[in-house]
Amino acid sequence: MLDTLINNLDGMAYRCLNDAHWTMVFVSQGCLALTGYTPQELVHNAVVSWEQITHPLDRERVRTSVATTSSTNLRFAVDYRIVSKDGTVKWVHERGVAVADEQGTLVIEGFIEDVTSQRALAEAQQAAEQRYRHIFEHASEGIFQSTPEGHYLEVNPALARLYGYENAQALITGLQNISRQLYVKEGQRELFRQIMAEQGEILNFESEIYRADGSRIWISENAHTVCDAEGNLLYYEGTVQDISERRRYQQELEHQANHDTLTGLPNRMLLSDRVEQGIARAERLGYHLVVVFIDLDHFKFINDSLGHDAGDELLKEVALRLRRCVRASDTVARLGGDEFVLLLADHFRSSTVIDQLQRVLSEISQPVQLSGREFQVGASLGVAMYPGDGEDALSLFKHADAAMYAAKGNGRNNFQFFTRELNHVATERLHLEAALRHAIDHDGFEVHYQPKTDANRRIIGMEALARWRPPEYGPISPDRFIPIAEDSGLILPLTMTILQRAFVATRRWNEGRDLKRNPLRIAVNLSPRLFLSDDIVSHVHRLLRDADLSPELVELEITETVFMSRSERVLETLIQFKQLGLQLAMDDFGTGYSALSYLRRFPLDIIKIDRSLVTGIEREEEVAMIARAVLSLGQSLHKTVVAEGVENQAQFDFLRSQGCDEFQGYLLSRPLSEAGMSELLQSHGGFIPAPQSVDSTPATSG
Incomplete structure (x- = not known):
């Protein structure tokens, strides 16, 4: 299963000796697609060495690059050619670092991927650029490239003439804000961006615009998005035509016939x-x-x-x-x-x-x-x-x-x-939303805490969980009230309430403790919608300051759905949280399809194994194999691994034997009120006692 996870990456992961042959001691299955050789042929130079696979003209350059960075403990990255088993020459990109292995021997660990097509594409693009430039400069239509934020990157002379500027550079310099300076109708640029975001292109987008001298004309734009290889938006590219005469005549007729x-x-x-x-x-x-x-x-x-x-x-x-x-x-x-x-x-x-x-x-x-x-x-x-x-x-x-x-x-x-069913949903949702607002305004939420322990059952932290029991409805699960809070804009005040209480309780529980040797950390799950909001970092920072709580005692749990959207924004927010000193955890690990790439890209400290990979672990070999692979992966990546949903001693023993770092579940404790958590911390010296007899039957979650 670990191989399967690694092979989701398009390329070859490896560990090799720092010797004259680059002797491989481990390669992933990706080496077959990359080189044509199987791992068995490549490991320990059984058939061929990586030095032999490296193109003769590039060997010295590669070795120099690796040696330079290895001596300074820096990562290296180098492009070079290899000769595959069938004689095909490929360009590859290699990234790696020199580390000490388990015996203290210096080895190289890294990742190699095929970039042949990218280099070929770059060469083809260079040739096409000259042809495109000639068309661009002499076209009768206006042509542009612009950023989503509203700046022109490139325009041709025809567009400059259309907009009333002397030349292309004058247009770029003079039009610094397309939204405010170009379009007559407020919000037109936002509509343009909305359509582009939804469809990736826009056809016959008609707008009234200001020319350089203040006069107005109507234009029609056809454009599309240009993205990089990972699908991230780079800029818009399109053409512009003057349709002023046709538009005026058309508007006159249409308004008379179609409006009240x-x-x-x-x-x-x-x-x-x-x-x-x-x-x-x-x-x-x-x-x-x-x-x-x-x-x-x-x-x-x-x-x-x-x-x-x-x-x-x-x-x-x-x-x-x-x-x-x-x-x-x-x-x-x-x-x-x-x-x-x-x-x-x-x-x-x-x-x-x-x-x-x-x-x-x-x-x-x-x-x-x-x-x-x-x-x-x-x-x-x-x-x-x-x-x-x-x-x-x-x-x-x-x-x-x-x-x-x-x-x-x-x-x-x-x-x-x-529809009757929708009426029922609408009525129920309206009532719940009203009750939710009342609960937030009148202190109607509780915070419960589920302990987390280490392998010795010593309590090392807890997860804060929102609980809501409105008198008119009875207990309502977070699965029901969290979506309503998100849709109605109540998720921020709700989360701030939970965080404020959890931070204050955590500060009190840590008073008098040795925070270097035995801290109690609080884990809180952030809603995906709240995580992607503009000011979440400042809100959390303020609550930490108000509670006088050290950021190192806080773990933010983030579900995989967050990482699947707006990755650059996600990365920026994660970095800001890390700069505050918080610990970052991926929640529900193992339920998605791209978790390995997330671990490689984002600055995460903790992997929280989803309960689906724990349930049945003591009696189903396939579940055990998957859990074993995930634990091994976490250890290899130097992440703290937390298993949630641990319900019986057999599961605990298995996970502990495989090197799991932290444990959470009904075997150890159900979620407790703040008072119950305080009592648990004071009893048994901060440890949760083991059960008197081993029971391999899963506990019911009630």
Whole structure:
């Protein structure tokens, strides 16, 4: 299994002697694809040595590079050629370091990968660059390269002329912020970036822009993202055309035919067209398209009592408020009278729809001044979602209308889904969210602590766990309330509450202890969404300072989903946490597909083995093999390995025999209240006693 994990890397891991032959003492299975030789042929120079495989013209250069870094205890990296078994010459990239092995002998450990195609590509790109440059300079269309942040990297003379600048350099120098300086419509650049992020390209993106002299023109952009080999965005690249005349004529005709004269919103005709487009997009991307019928409550009373002018003012105000509640990709339309329709695109779960509908109700219900008097109106909302509630515009309109009347019958100023199941989910979620807010505001959460021990069952730390027992619902598991906290924006105050209490308790438990020899560390799991927020490091730092707790006593547990998104941002945040002095742990290790590459790339201190690799370890050989491989991997990478979910003595004994560093589970202790944890620390000299008899039957988790 360890070989399998290592072989997820495209290349060859090795350990070799620092001798004249580069005698290999270990190579991974990747050597076969790299060199054509099996590990058995290469290890101990059984058939061939690595010195022989290295291209004769590169041997001296490679040896010099390794020798230079080895003498200074630095890592080396070198590109050179090898001759594979079939005579093929390949370019490889080698990274490694000289270390002492178990007997104190200096050996080289590293990784070698095939970069032949990359070098060939680089040479081809150099030749193509000259051809591209000629086209770039003499094209009649504007051509650009720009950063996502809004800076031009490269433009051609045609684009400079189009934008009214003397030359390309003048454009680059003069346009330092594309979002603010170029586009007339606020948010247009953000819409451009959003579409590029979702689709990787943009076609016929039409915008009104400022030229250098302040005049305006309409342009159409076609662009795509350019990424590096790992999929990280480098820049945008595209073309620009002037479409001012066509756009002006088109806008004039379209607005007259497709918009409501009172509010300026799309009318029924334009709405129908956008529904068809939205259905096509939703079908293609697998998202929901949401149709919301809105009927103002008691509009007829206002219209009849104050007059049509006041009614019109109310309709225009509601139109403005609805526009504030939706994104640029959504549509607000007026069907007539006091009936409005929202078309919400690109939702993939009902919870995000619920959040948006709540904002709509809240916005509409704000007081409004009419004829010198203040009024407060509400609205009844009916919701139908494609594809579950209808696969065409007619069905969606019909079902949204029916749901709207259900909202009126349910007391007005609320929303109803056409689907009964979604109504149940929406109602339950709204109630839980309200209870969650109340619990955060009124100290309704508890923090429990599950001890972690070393191989001698000495308590060395604990994991802080949020517990919620609202009186009206009973105990609610974190699997239910954490997603609600994330979606509603409550995850930050909830986490800060848990961290604050855990930090204060940990400081108290460490008072009088020898922190160099016997510290008690607190482990806390950070929500993926919270980890990726902009200011999480500063929040944690503030709590540590307020609690007067040393950062070295804190372990942050991060799930693998974090590492699968925005890797550069993740790396930056991890480095900031490390600079504070915190320990970093990968939680649920062994459940994903790329964990080994994460361990190699990110500055992690601890591997926390998922309970699925512990359950059955004492009776299922395959589980035991996997656990043994993971433990060996952790030891090789010099990571602290923690096993969670240890439920019986047989599991504990097996893991201890394989060199596991720390243990957590029901065998040792269930999660305890703060008082219970304090009592446990004071009893038995800080050790958890072993059971009187060995029981290999797993304990139930209750």
